[in-house]
Amino acid sequence: MAAALNERERDPLAVWPSPRATTILAVVLLLGSLLLTVSALLHPLLPLTASGDLAMIESTPYWRAIHIALLYGTGMIMVGIWARWCSAERGERPGLAISFFLLGVGHALNGVNIAYMTGAGTLFARLAAGGADVAGVYQATHLFAVACGRLGGFLVSAAAGLIALTTGSRQDEPRWLISVATVACIAGLLGNIFATPGNPLMLTGIGIMALWQIVTAGRILRAQR
Numbered sequence: 001m002a003a004a005l006n007e008r009e010r011d012p013l014a015v016w017p018s019p020r021a022t023t024i025l026a027v028v029l030l031l032g033s034l035l036l037t038v039s040a041l042l043h044p045l046l047p048l049t050a051s052g053d054l055a056m057i058e059s060t061p062y063w064r065a066i067h068i069a070l071l072y073g074t075g076m077i078m079v080g081i082w083a084r085w086c087s088a089e090r091g092e093r094p095g096l097a098i099s100f101f102l103l104g105v106g107h108a109l110n111g112v113n114i115a116y117m118t119g120a121g122t123l124f125a126r127l128a129a130g131g132a133d134v135a136g137v138y139q140a141t142h143l144f145a146v147a148c149g150r151l152g153g154f155l156v157s158a159a160a161g162l163i164a165l166t167t168g169s170r171q172d173e174p175r176w177l178i179s180v181a182t183v184a185c186i187a188g189l190l191g192n193i194f195a196t197p198g199n200p201l202m203l204t205g206i207g208i209m210a211l212w213q214i215v216t217a218g219r220i221l222r223a224q225r
Contacts, residue, residue: 017086019224021086022083022086022087022220022224023083023220023221023224025079025080025082025083025086026080026083026087026217026220026221026224027080027221028079028080028083029076029077029079029080029083029084029213029216029217030080030213030214030217030218030221031076031080032072032073032074032075032076032077032079032080032213033073033076033077033080033213033214033217034073035069035070035072035073035076036070036073036074036077036206036210037210037214039066039069039070039073040070040200040207042062042066043200044056044060045200046198048196048197048198048199050135050136050138050139050142051128051135053121053125053138053142054124054125054128054129054134054135054138055125057121057122057124057125058125058126058128063117063121063122063125064118064122067114067115067117067118067121067122068118070118071111071114071115071118074107074108074110074111074114075111077107077210077213078103078104078107078108080217081100081103081104081213082100083216083217083220084096084100084216084220085097085100087220087223089170091169092166092167092170095162095165095166096163096166096167098162099159099162099163099166100159102155102156102158102159102162103155103156103159103160103163103209105152106151106152106153106155106156106158106159106206107152107156107206108152109149109151109155110148110149110152110153110156110203110206111152112145112152113145113146113148113152114149115145116141116142116145117145120138120141120145121138121142124137124138142198143197146197146198146202147197149202149203150192150197150202152206153188153191153192153202153203153204153205153206154188154189154192154193154205156184156188156203156205156206156209157184157185157188157189157192157204157205158185158189159209160181160182160185160188160205160208161182161185161186163212164178164179164181164182164185167181177212177215177216180208180211180212180215181209183208184205184208184209185205187204187208188204188205188206188208188209189205191204191205192204192205
């Protein structure tokens with residue numbers, strides 16, 4: 001990271017974005033990744049049946065709050081991840097641009113699943129608790145949202161592999177951090193392909209990449225001092 005900052009001093013084409021913008025993006029990435037991680041850990045495991053899901057949603061008083069936090073955490077990651085591009089060496093930037101574009105699209109698709117549970121899932125649970133027969137509609141629409149989440153998890157896992165390949169050529173990049181991205185790719189793809197619809201293992205890549213993001217944001221902030 002320090003080498004990239006020194007390069008900006010020598011190369012007039014590398015002075016954008018400013019260190020302040022990079023710092024702000026890194027803070028957003030750090031906070032978003034922490035918010036996503038904590039919210040995911042507090043998320044109850046759904047039984048993955050229409051009646052069971054609706055009953056659990058209705059009996060979880062903080063259900064909507066968790067999903068609002070997940071939504072904002074997801075959006076913050078999509079914005080803040082570009083802090084790593086801002087602090088990248090010139091040779092890394094094309095690969096990271098592709099990687100972060102894929103990662104952003106993946107998080108946006110997973111955000112569809114989160115948004116569904118924030119709005120429609122909460123409403124369906126309330127209607128079901130009042131005696132309305134909405135289980136069939138919930139199941140059909142939820143499966144659509146879950147499919148969006150599966151595709152999102154796949155794209156984030158693929159992006160993790162590209163990130164590992166791109167950052168692997170950098171001398172001051174910790175080897176273990178590159179390994180984290182590699183594991184996010186491999187484990188993420190396996191979980192995404194073989195997990196049953198709605199199982200959290202579909203999003204393994206997103207979870208492991210949160211660790212990469214937290215460490216990367218911290219390294220950028222330390223380098224900016």
